[in-house]
Amino acid sequence: MEDPELEWRPLTSADAEACAALRTAAEAVDDLGESYSAEDFLDDLATSGLDAERGTLGVFEDGRMVAMGAVHARTAADPVHAMFFWATVHPDRRGRGIGAGVLAWAERAAREISALRYPGAPLRLQSPAYDAMPDHCALLESFDYRVDHYDLGMVRPISPAEADAPPQLPAGFELVPFGSEVAEEFRVTHNEAFVPDHPGTTVVPPEVFAERTGNSAFRADFTFGLRETASSALAGYVLAYHYEADTQATGRRDVYINYLATRREFRGRGVAAALIGAVLHAAAGQGFDTASLEVLAEHPTGALSLYQRLGFEARRTFAVYVKDLD
Structure with a gap:
């Protein structure tokens, strides 16, 4: 039951700074590796x-945001509408049942x-x-959620010397910088590479791909095709993305590899390694310190072993919980 002393309401753009402050306070305790700004909200x-x-x-x-949550719809129900949910409770307000209230709200929403x-x-x-937050895991399990899979948060240092080492492209391929003239081709490639082999992935329509490349964190200069x-x-x-809030929190400039996709017929030919090499080369040239990404712990295309060969190391493990709602 919701605490009558608390105000529960939808968020608006006017809440951006309060959302960022709440996430910053939580990150200082939880160490998810995810800083969040008002612009991100x-x-x-x-x-x-x-x-x-x-x-x-x-x-x-008393006018201060102590928790927030959001549920995200997908672009298709194919065959299940697998919605995403995330939430944050201020560290000094945990243990009061607020998290349970937010989770119950999320199911209704x-x-x-x-x-x-x-x-x-x-x-x-x-x-x-995050598996280092047992109370969070226990809350989800108390609502009959089960672990579906695990995601790994991986990081790799970027050496300044990589600015002088252009990526090694496989024979017969050329690098394609991102731009509006190739955006649709990138979107189609994403759908043809991701949907068949990445569990839970749905087709990305043009307006959603435009949102991803219109995001304030998007880095067109670190985004490439082959x-x-x-x-x-x-x-x-x-x-690729760069989150300025992370730099402000850690002092490091990190390029986040949000999506990496290779069409089936081109796998095993060094495409993915060349694309990552292009990102590292470009980021090193601008003085970036690290590259990061997330990957399924048991990825059907063997992506984890590729990232490990390229120097990425797992720093965090996230259990992805699911519940079927009648």
């Missing part, structure tokens, strides 16, 4: 997958949003939990 609020009125929640005590977007489709809610010259086909692509 505004980017999230503007995405088509987020119904701000029904799918966001702020919890306030997910049902309402899913019924509007995909009437009659089966619904699943999924949420990550084209086979003989066929002119885009064999794969990498999409």
